[in-house]
C-alpha cells in the first residue's frame with residue numbers, strides 16, 4: 001500500500017515531476033518508421049505529457065517539435081515540412097529542428113522578433129522500424145541497440161494500442177508471474193467455455209510452485225517453476241527480463257517480443273508489441289520483408305473488452321484498475337514481491353537523478369551499445385516453442401500477414417505484395 005503522495009510520485013510523468021524527470025533520461029518509441037516514411041508527412045504525438053509534431057522534411061530528416069505555432073496557436077500537425085524544418089500553414093512561420101523560429105514571412109525583413117521564438121524541439125532517431133524520441137537534458141545518451149532491434153534473419157511485426165491507463169500498472173503486470181495461471185489460464189478456459197470452444201485448446205493453468213526475481217545489468221529477470229517443472233527448466237534457469245524502466249521481453253524459440261510502454265501522459269500509454277518471428281533452422285527470411293504495423297483492439301463493437309487473446313486479457317486487467325491505479329487501497333501479498341522490487345528500483349533510480357548521476361540503463365559508451373543481448377527462455381513452459389504455435393491467441397493474430405509469416409518461418413515462399 002502506498003500513500004497518495006507516493007502514488008503520485010510513482011505515476012506522474014510531467015516535465016517537473018520526479019518520475020517525469022527520470023523517464024526523460026531514456027529514448028521512447030513514438031511511431032513506426034513506416035508511418036512517417038514519406039517526405040512531407042506529419043504526425044501528432046504526445047509523449048510524457050507534451051504535445052508534439054513529428055515530421056519528415058524534404059531533406060529526408062525527421063524532426064519533432066512543439067505542437068502549437070507560437071504565433072497564434074494553430075496545430076503544426078497541419079504544417080508543411082520544408083528543406084530543413086516545418087512551416088506553419090496559417091501565416092508561414094518556419095521552425096527548425098530545435099523548434100527555433102527562423103522565418104516570419106510577413107514581418108519586416110530586418111526584424112529580430114523571430115529570434116525570441118522557440119517552440120521546443122527534440123532529437124529523434126530510427127532503429128529496427130521504430131522512431132524514438134529523447135526529451136531529456138543534453139547530451140542525449142545512446143539509443144540502446146537491444147538485440148531484437150538489430151537481429152538478423154527474423155520477420156518483424158509491430159502491434160500497438162493506446163491504453164487508457166497509467167504506464168506503471170502495465171509494468172507492474174510484468175512483475176507479476178502468477179497472473180499467468182489465472183488471467184491467461186483459468187480465465188481463458190472460462191472465455192473458451194463461453195464461446196463454446198474446447199477448453200483443452202489452451203493450457204497454461206499449471207500452478208506456480210515458485211517465483212523469483214533477480215536484478216541484472218539491464219533490469220529484473222523474472223523466473224517461475226510451474227507444477228511438473230524443476231529449476232532445471234528454462235522458465236527458472238533462464239527466465240525473461242523487464243528492461244528498466246519500461247520494457248518487457250517475452251516469447252520463446254518461435255518468436256521473441258518486446259512490449260514497450262510509452263507514457264503519453266499520466267492516464268494514457270502507447271503500447272508497442274514488437275515481435276521477431278524466428279525462421280526454423282536452415283530457413284532464411286526474405287531480406288527487406290516489410291514490417292507490418294497493426295492496431296490491437298481493446299474493446300469490441302459492444303464496448304466490451306476483447307478477452308479471447310492474451311494481450312486483450314492483459315489490457316482488460318491494466319485498464320480496469322482505473323486510469324491511475326489507487327495504490328492507497330491495494331493489499332499486496334507475498335506473490336507481489338516483484339512489484340515491490342520494481343517500485344523500490346524506481347525510487348532508487350530517482351535518487352540517482354537527484355544526485356546528478358545517470359540512472360540504470362542509460363548507456364553512454366558506444367562500445368557497450370552493440371547488439372545488447374537480453375536473456376530469455378527459448379523453451380517456454382517446457383512446451384518447446386509455445387508462442388509460435390499460439391500466434392493466433394496473441395496480439396500477432398491482428399498482423400495482416402500472420403499466415404504468410406508462419407509460412408516464411410517454415411520455409412515457404414512470399415506470395416503477397418506487402
Ligand code: FES
Nearest residue numbers: 069071072088091
Ligand atoms: S499561427 Fe502559425 S504562423 Fe500564424
Ligand SMILES: [Fe+2]
Nearest residue numbers: 179183184314
Ligand atoms: Fe499477461
